Amino acid sequence: MTGRVYLVGSGPGDPELLTVKAKRLIEEADVVLHDKLPGPALALVPDEKAEDVGKRAGGDRTSQQYTNDRLVELAEQGKTVVRLKGGDPFVFGRGGEEMEHLADHGVEFEYVPGVTAGVAGPGVAGIPVTHRDHNSSVSFVTGHEDPTKDESAVDWGALAATGGTIVVYMGVGRLPDYTRVLMEEGMDPETPVALVERATWPDQQVAVGTLDTIVEVRDEEGIEPPAITVIGPVAATRERVEAFLRTGGEPPTEGE
The missing domain is CATH 3.40.1010.10 (Tetrapyrrole methylase, N-terminal domain)
Known part of the structure; x- marks a missing residue:
């Protein structure tokens, strides 16, 4: 059977x-x-x-x-x-x-x-992938396409023009490539970008920069796969809420 x-x-x-x-x-x-x-x-x-x-x-x-x-x-x-x-x-x-x-x-x-890590990863870092003050769309793309493809199936130019959040799975290695293309396609170099490594794991790490600086930040912070990349104004929300953000573990004790 x-x-x-x-x-x-x-x-x-x-x-x-x-x-x-x-x-x-x-x-x-x-x-x-x-x-x-x-x-x-x-x-x-x-x-x-x-x-x-x-x-x-x-x-x-x-x-x-x-x-x-x-x-x-x-x-x-x-x-x-x-x-x-x-x-x-x-x-x-x-x-x-x-x-x-x-x-x-x-x-x-x-x-x-x-x-899915594309929503949970940013979320546990204090980054909502949608926010009515910042974006009306979110695009999920892979940064690790089938290596047998002759060219990328991701239209980075179209993504740069949407004005929405871009969430990249498995994109740490190719971070220099697609951030460069996005800037070449007209996206503001000062656009906030966040990297969330091992989201919800005990050794979770978060690094924040801009489209122009995030590769340097990645290298300085030692961010490695598995990690999610979040590109767009929502990535800046982490700074505002980080001090109040709990990331799992035991519930707060009385008075905390």
């Missing part, structure tokens, strides 16, 4: 931001195929269930084809499988490819949404 696969988003990393359903499915699963990005949430996955199929830019990686085939193989063995991904499986997580592969092989699956 064929098993079932659950494409599960783990959220940005803090285990308390995992959905109730995701936690239950992890507990009930026979096998959990996980990425690197779930971070601290991986502590909820027993070692005997866990299979690491993660990827790291420029480092060790498991091919997507292997992951696709492994999901089918386990399901055909009658296993209940959780495919655990950081953030949301369908937001730059290749969940769509896995869904299609499962369907092509007659395997039942279910999608379980997760809190």
Whole structure:
């Protein structure tokens, strides 16, 4: 009897931001195929269930084809499988490819949404991706496109002209490239920019600069992947609220 696969988003990393359903499915699963990005949430996955199929830019990686085939193989063995991904499986997580592969092989699956880092990352840093005083749109783009493409599918010129917030996933390495293009396309060099590394993880870091200075700030602060880039006036809100911002952990004691 064929098993079932659950494409599960783990959220940005803090285990308390995992959905109730995701936690239950992890507990009930026979096998959990996980990425690197779930971070601290991986502590909820027993070692005997866990299979690491993660990827790291420029480092060790498991091919997507292997992951696709492994999901089918386990399901055909009658296993209940959780495919655990950081953030949301369908937001730059290749969940769509896995869904299609499962369907092509007659395997039942279910999608379980997760809190995407493009909203949660800025939010925990005191940066709302939308704010009625600053923007009427937000664009989510990847800074790590398919390397086999002849040219970028992201129209940075159009994004520069929108006047909205730009949120870039996996864009730390290419930060010099797209910030330069945005300025060349007419975006103000003084536009606020924030980098949020390992959002909601214990070692979260935030760095703030402008379109013109953020590459230097990145290098000075040592910001590394995984990180979210936020470009637009909303990035400046952090300075106003930072002193009052709680970023998780224990609730405040009486009188705090």
